[in-house]
Amino acid sequence: xxxxxxxxxxxxxxxxxxxxxxxxxxxxxxxxxxxxxxxxxxxxxxxxxxxxxxxxxxxxxxxxxxxxxxxxxxxxxxxxxxxxxxxxxxxxxxxxxxxxxxxxxxxxxxxxxxxxxxxxxxxxxxxxxxxxxxxxxxxxxxxxxxxxxxxxxxxxxxxxxxxxxxxxxxxxxxxxxxxxxxxxxxxxxxxxxxxxxxxxxxxxxxxxxxxxxxxxxxxxxxxxxxxxxxxxxxxxxxxxxxxxxxxxxxxxxxxxxxxxxxxxxxxxxxxxxxxxxxxxxxxxxxxxxxxxxxxxxxxxxxxxxxxxxxxxxxxxxxxxxxxxxxxxxxxxxxxxxxxxxxxxxxxxxxxxxxxxxxxxxxxxxxxxxxxxxxxxxxxxxxxxxxxxxxxxxxxxxxxxxxxxxxxxxxxxxxxxxxxxxxxxxxxxxxxxxxxxxxxxxxxxxxxxxxxxxxxxxxxxxxxxxxxxxxxx
Amino acid sequence: xxxxxxxxxxxxxxxxxxxxxxxxxxxxxxxxxxxxxxxxxxxxxxxxxxxxxxxxxxxxxxxxxxxxxxxxxxxxxxxxxxxxxxxxxxxxxxxxxxxxxxxxxxxxxxxxxxxxxxxxxxxxxxxxxxxxxxxxxxxxxxxxxxxxxxxxxxxxxxxxxxxxxxxxxxxxxxxxxxxxxxxxxxxxxxxxxxxxxxxxxxxxxxxxxxxxxxxxxxxxxxxxxxxxxxxxxxxxxxxxxxxxxxxxxxxxxxxxxxxxxxxxxxxxxxxxxxxxxxxxxxxxxxxxxxxxxxxxxxxxxxxxxxxxxxxxxxxxxxxxxxxxxxxxxxxxxxxxxxxxxxxxxxxxxxxxxxxxxxxxxxxxxxxxxxxxxxxxxxxxxxxxxxxxxxxxxxxxxxxxxxxxxxxxxxxxxxxxxxxxxxxxxxxxxxxxxxxxxxxxxxxxxxxxxxxxxxxxxxxxxxxxxxxxxxxx
Numbered sequence: 001x002x003x004x005x006x007x008x009x010x011x012x013x014x015x016x017x018x019x020x021x022x023x024x025x026x027x028x029x030x031x032x033x034x035x036x037x038x039x040x041x042x043x044x045x046x047x048x049x050x051x052x053x054x055x056x057x058x059x060x061x062x063x064x065x066x067x068x069x070x071x072x073x074x075x076x077x078x079x080x081x082x083x084x085x086x087x088x089x090x091x092x093x094x095x096x097x098x099x100x101x102x103x104x105x106x107x108x109x110x111x112x113x114x115x116x117x118x119x120x121x122x123x124x125x126x127x128x129x130x131x132x133x134x135x136x137x138x139x140x141x142x143x144x145x146x147x148x149x150x151x152x153x154x155x156x157x158x159x160x161x162x163x164x165x166x167x168x169x170x171x172x173x174x175x176x177x178x179x180x181x182x183x184x185x186x187x188x189x190x191x192x193x194x195x196x197x198x199x200x201x202x203x204x205x206x207x208x209x210x211x212x213x214x215x216x217x218x219x220x221x222x223x224x225x226x227x228x229x230x231x232x233x234x235x236x237x238x239x240x241x242x243x244x245x246x247x248x249x250x251x252x253x254x255x256x257x258x259x260x261x262x263x264x265x266x267x268x269x270x271x272x273x274x275x276x277x278x279x280x281x282x283x284x285x286x287x288x289x290x291x292x293x294x295x296x297x298x299x300x301x302x303x304x305x306x307x308x309x310x311x312x313x314x315x316x317x318x319x320x321x322x323x324x325x326x327x328x329x330x331x332x333x334x335x336x337x338x339x340x341x342x343x344x345x346x347x348x349x350x351x352x353x354x355x356x357x358x359x360x361x362x363x364x365x366x367x368x369x370x371x372x373x374x375x376x377x378x379x380x381x382x383x384x385x386x387x388x389x390x391x392x393x394x395x396x397x398x399x400x401x402x403x404x405x406x407x408x409x410x411x412x413x414x415x416x417x418x419x420x421x422x423x424x425x426x427x428x429x430x431x432x433x434x435x436x437x438x439x440x441x442x443x444x445x446x447x448x449x450x451x452x453x454x455x456x457x458x459x460x461x462x463x464x465x466x467x468x469x470x471x472x
Numbered sequence: 473x474x475x476x477x478x479x480x481x482x483x484x485x486x487x488x489x490x491x492x493x494x495x496x497x498x499x500x501x502x503x504x505x506x507x508x509x510x511x512x513x514x515x516x517x518x519x520x521x522x523x524x525x526x527x528x529x530x531x532x533x534x535x536x537x538x539x540x541x542x543x544x545x546x547x548x549x550x551x552x553x554x555x556x557x558x559x560x561x562x563x564x565x566x567x568x569x570x571x572x573x574x575x576x577x578x579x580x581x582x583x584x585x586x587x588x589x590x591x592x593x594x595x596x597x598x599x600x601x602x603x604x605x606x607x608x609x610x611x612x613x614x615x616x617x618x619x620x621x622x623x624x625x626x627x628x629x630x631x632x633x634x635x636x637x638x639x640x641x642x643x644x645x646x647x648x649x650x651x652x653x654x655x656x657x658x659x660x661x662x663x664x665x666x667x668x669x670x671x672x673x674x675x676x677x678x679x680x681x682x683x684x685x686x687x688x689x690x691x692x693x694x695x696x697x698x699x700x701x702x703x704x705x706x707x708x709x710x711x712x713x714x715x716x717x718x719x720x721x722x723x724x725x726x727x728x729x730x731x732x733x734x735x736x737x738x739x740x741x742x743x744x745x746x747x748x749x750x751x752x753x754x755x756x757x758x759x760x761x762x763x764x765x766x767x768x769x770x771x772x773x774x775x776x777x778x779x780x781x782x783x784x785x786x787x788x789x790x791x792x793x794x795x796x797x798x799x800x801x802x803x804x805x806x807x808x809x810x811x812x813x814x815x816x817x818x819x820x821x822x823x824x825x826x827x828x829x830x831x832x833x834x835x836x837x838x839x840x841x842x843x844x845x846x847x848x849x850x851x852x853x854x855x856x857x858x859x860x861x862x863x864x865x866x867x868x869x870x871x872x873x874x875x876x877x878x879x880x881x882x883x884x885x886x887x888x889x890x891x892x893x894x895x896x897x898x899x900x901x902x903x904x905x906x907x908x909x910x911x912x913x914x915x916x917x918x919x920x921x922x923x924x925x926x927x928x929x930x931x932x933x934x935x936x937x938x939x940x941x942x943x944x
Contacts (some may be wrong), residue, residue, distance in 0.1 A: 311783030
């Protein structure tokens with residue numbers, strides 16, 4: 001900056017009165033900071049647009065739906081300005097159009113039902129009030145607004161209603177209040193109700209058609225993919241963190257290691273997607289009435305595994321010294337167990353994504369259990385004899401405290417295996433309730449082959465483990 | 473039922489044509505089941521109302537606000553039916569009135585700003601379009617609706633905007649589309665804009681006054697209490713599960729044991745409350761601009777502890793046999809450590825709730841660390857010597873595998889202590905940023921006394937631990 005000034009370079013702002021002022025360093029940096037902030041914002045926005053094209057497409061779809069509804073009213077000028085009915089159609093499109101088909105359907109049905117119910121009730125109350133005499137009319141109307149608004153608001157706190165009919169309850173309050181506040185006669189109300197319902201019908205149909213016809217985003221498919229992705233990520237981070245711990249030349253990327261965190265934080269997303277998915281008609285591999293609530297259970301089981309992986313990650317990062325001898329001794333067995341567990345997780349992801357009846361899972365769970373047994377045996381053999389032998393062979397001093405982190409890691413791996421088994425149970429539940437297809441003979445054959453392949457791989461691993469043990 | 477029939481008791485339904493039909497067992501049970509379902513629903517609803525009076529009060533407040541706005545229009549009949557302006561005020565109240573003050577304020581500001589911005593832009597585009605000739609007018613209007621709707625929808629996907637201005641973006645799209653679809657001249661638009669803004673002002677002020685004057689529910693206070701409650705629950709379940717594991721006569725209720733699950737699942741609630749709390753003016757102990765984002769960090773640290781407690785709970789439920797001798801040997805030390813950790817958690821909750829500068833925390837964290845050290849020493853002393861001695865004294869056969877669960881529990885307790893220390897750091901961050909007051913001399917004195925009390929209690933505990941050790 002000093003150099004700038006010496007060379008006579010200055011930042012000047014031209015003021016309105018023809019003079020100009022040198023921009024001081026601080027405000028210049030302030031401006032720079034502001035510009036870089038704005039730049040950063042647009043960069044982030046651009047990244048979202050590029051990485052998630054579905055979202056960009058959704059935005060275009062909203063634009064299309066709004067253009068359609070306004071075109072509809074340009075071509076059929078049956079409205080009288082913003083106060084007229086066109087407004088309700090436009091409003092319906094803006095409010096109802098959501099990212100997923102399920103959410104759009106849910107809001108459409110809620111809006112239509114809420115309006116219909118409140119309309120019927122409103123006309124009824126209006127009729128009663130108008131027959132009750134001029135003095136009681138406002139009292140009856142006010143009291144009914146107060147009572148129904150209170151009751152409908154309360155219903156929004158009840159979890160089962162909140163999950164499915166929250167928006168409907170709001171529309172109910174809105175419509176009922178509007179009808180009560182309006183000073184119309186009952187005949188005029190009928191006419192108005194007819195108009196409103198027809199505009200809502202126009203708005204919702206435009207939304208539903210746009211959302212289903214152009215690149216639909218199904219809540220069910222999103223939920224399905226979310227669960228499968230989380231399974232994959234969990235499997236990868238389990239593999240990665242165990243490998244990193246036991247082998248000095250393995251370096252898993254941080255992104256892979258932290259993958260399990262996605263499962264930790266996806267509870268809310270899973271539940272809302274499951275709620276929306278119920279409204280969706282048959283699409284892709286999913287029928288109407290697909291057991292989406294079972295997916296939520298799978299998600300919960302998955303999160304249970306993720307908690308344990310979190311603890312595993314934590315205990316692996318602790319600085320406690322671990323004896324190299326025992327690290328080698330346990331390494332192979334632990335890596336084997338974690339491989340088996342992550343293989344089960346991967347296979348479960350395959351079962352979910354292909355929606356075929358699980359055939360290999362039982363076998364793989366058994367393999368995992370035998371790896372657990374092996375680890376437990378290794379822990380058992382951790383008697384003073386073996387420690388002494390190991391010490392003598394390695395020629396180094398090993399105190400028992402140096403085994404503590406290994407014991408913890410082993411226990412957590414055993415716990416993860418137990419939770420993975422439970423997860424396999426919930427996936428079985430989905431397979432039963434969703435009536436996953438059985439594998440065809442050809443596929444089964446392929447499966448058999450790859451199972452054979454696994455077996456060979458496994459023997460190789462066992463050989464390696466034995467050799468390492470003998471070396472120790 | 474057979475008895476019913478013998479005694480001639482039957483369930484009959486009277487049909488419209490004067491005959492009656494015996495209700496068959498199945499449909500009778502169907503009816504019963506339906507009635508019991510409805511009954512159960514109302515029971516649950518009643519329980520929500522009784523257990524959370526704040527929610528019931530909120531419902532009454534919505535009723536009051538709606539009555540107020542409709543009363544306003546009854547008394548000043550300056551509207552022409554539902555199509556008129558009254559509608560906008562009613563709609564504003566229904567849509568904007570939220571459970572917490574912060575949410576209501578956020579929605580009010582969003583609604584007003586969105587309408588204002590879109591109105592100004594809409595009038596501008598309208599003016600340009602009307603000067604572009606009859607042929608280009610609809611094209612310009614349509615294109616602007618499409619482009620702005622697409623852009624505004626996209627902005628709702630950007631996390632920083634979604635958190636604060638989601639509703640405003642929606643209102644922006646809505647208002648802009650309405651103005652474009654309306655066939656009004658620019659002068660008429662100004663008049664309309666004036667009306668709409670004034671009705672929105674009426675609606676939002678009624679909402680804000682009602683929500684602040686009658687039993688306000690502040691998002692900030694809710695967040696504050698949520699964090700403090702979660703700390704308390706975490707502390708209780710840590711204490712409870714360690715006590716249950718090591719002592720056969722301790723029975724903690726399931727509710728206490730599972731308390732940590734509240735912390736696991738409150739991420740979404742914490743984040744949305746923090747977002748709303750920013751909008752709130754000074755209330756109670758909180759100034760405007762209270763560092764609510766720091767509370768979210770505390771929540772995250774708390775959840776980190778909770779993950780570990782989850783794993784601890786899991787490993788304590790495992791069926792692995794544990795040697796009684798070692799259970800006794802470790803029991804006291806583990807219980808001591810868990811007591812120290814839970815005491816830190818409780819004290820952190822006290823710091824947060826009194827908003828006084830933490831004075832005891834450092835001391836208590838040191839105590840906790842020395843308990844960790846003690847446990848680590850105990851683990852170190854778990855050499856073959858001590859095992860042999862213990863075996864000889866107890867006269868029972870102990871294999872090392874029976875120590876494995878204890879080692880795991882100990883490691884997890886040490887990890888929990890480490891995470892509790894980190895939590896203390898984040899609470900310190902809150903204390904600094906929120907400028908918690910220092911303790912007065914009198915309070916400090918009290919604190920000193922209770923610290924002394926703690927010390928005595930601690931010595932007692934240590935005595936007990938020593939005695940148990942000697943017995944072993």
